[in-house]
Amino acid sequence: MDRLKDKVCIITGAGNGMGQSTAQRFGAEGARVAVTDISSRDGEETVRLITEAGGTAQFWLLDVSREDQVAEVFADIADSLGGIDVLVNNAGISGVDKPTHEVTEEEWDQVFAVDVKGVFFCTKHAVPHLQQGGGSIVNVSSIYGLVGSHEMAPYHAAKGAVTIMTKKDAATYGRDGIRVNSVHPGTILTPFVRELAERGEGGLAGYLSIMEPKHPIGHVGEPDDVANAILFLASDEARFVHGAALTVDGGYTAV
Ligand SMILES: NC(=O)c1ccc[n+]([C@@H]2O[C@H](COP(=O)([O-])OP(=O)(O)OC[C@H]3O[C@@H](n4cnc5c(N)ncnc54)[C@H](O)[C@@H]3O)[C@@H](O)[C@H]2O)c1
Incomplete structure (x- = not known):
């Protein structure tokens, strides 16, 4: 019930998918949740879900790829x-699904603007506030930040950058009492992924028949599987967990 009692927790991209589930889990554990997203409608919906369940949350409109917005919003939240x-x-986008030699510079930059610079800007503007009392940064990378696949070239490079940014920032900020860790989800059946799968050839069943065998546990994940891992890393239960890359992937990267 109180694993994050009264802690001020900012979640980027909290209007959908794993960000929304994480915000709801945090709200249920007593956090004061700063829900941020590029979509007001989706972010406000997350706030509604949290407050209706008895939690505390407020929405801030935020595009993580804009440093001026990040600086202003984080100062306001603090x-x-x-x-x-x-x-x-x-917050993250997957970008184009192309091999490296077909990707344009613009397509590459779009993914890096959100997935890499977004993490950089948010960390940069949160650290001065975290330095005042310690705390936790959790970066959402991916299995594709750890291993290769035939999919989405810019996304792999971006999530790989997030993996090593986590370790670098852990090395720097541990002495300030700021823990920095990353989570690496396998395939997670968020509403968006489910909708894409349903529209594809073979529908959801066809999609699952391809994806499930890649996860040794025999099924893909749910948003709450990742939310629970993020909750652990955010909470004081993880006080000695620092610079870790926690896979939440049903064993995808174990084989
Ligand atoms: N779903 C998966 O299978 C999966 C697997 C591994 C990693 N991930 C990563 O997990 C994170 C969440 O993924 P998801 O599947 O829940 O995503 P989603 O698409 O369901 O939700 C992403 C949210 O981020 C917001 N957003 C997009 N661009 C933004 C920006 N510039 N600034 C602020 N907010 C922005 C969107 O409005 C949306 O609410 C992402 O970083 C993604 O790369 C997802």
Whole structure:
């Protein structure tokens, strides 16, 4: 019930999928949740879900690829909620599904603007607030930040960057009492992924017949599987977990 009691927790991209599930889990554990997203409608919906369940949440409109917005919003959150304890760098886009030699510079830059610079900007502008009392940063990378596949070239490079940014920032900020860790989800059946699968050839069943065998546990994940891992890393239960890359992938990267 109280694993994040009264902690001010910023979650980026909290309007959908794993960001929304994480925000709801945090709200149920007593956090004061700063829901941020590029979509007001989706972010406000997350706030509604949290408050209707008895939690505390407020929405801020935020595009993580814009440093001016990140600086302004994080200062406002810290001012109005009394500091920052936890940052979850969740917002991300997957970009084009092409091999490297077909990707344009613009397509590459689009993914890096959100997935890499977004993590950089949010970390940069959260750290001065976290330095005042310690805390936790959780970066959402991917299995594709650890291993290769035939899919999405810019996304692999971007998530790989997030993996090593996590370790670098852990090395730097541990002495300030700021823990920095990453999570690496396998295939997670968010509403968006489910919808894409349903529209594809063979529908959801066809999609699952391809994806499930890649996960040795025999099935793909749910948003709450990742939310629970992020909750652990954000909470004081993980006080000695620092610089870790936690896979939440049903064994995808174990084989
Ligand atoms: N779903 C998967 O299978 C999977 C697997 C591994 C890693 N991931 C990663 O997990 C994270 C969440 O993925 P998801 O599947 O829940 O995504 P999603 O597409 O369901 O939700 C992403 C949210 O981020 C928001 N967003 C997009 N661009 C933004 C920006 N510039 N600034 C702020 N918010 C922005 C969107 O509005 C949306 O609410 C991403 O970083 C993704 O790369 C997803």
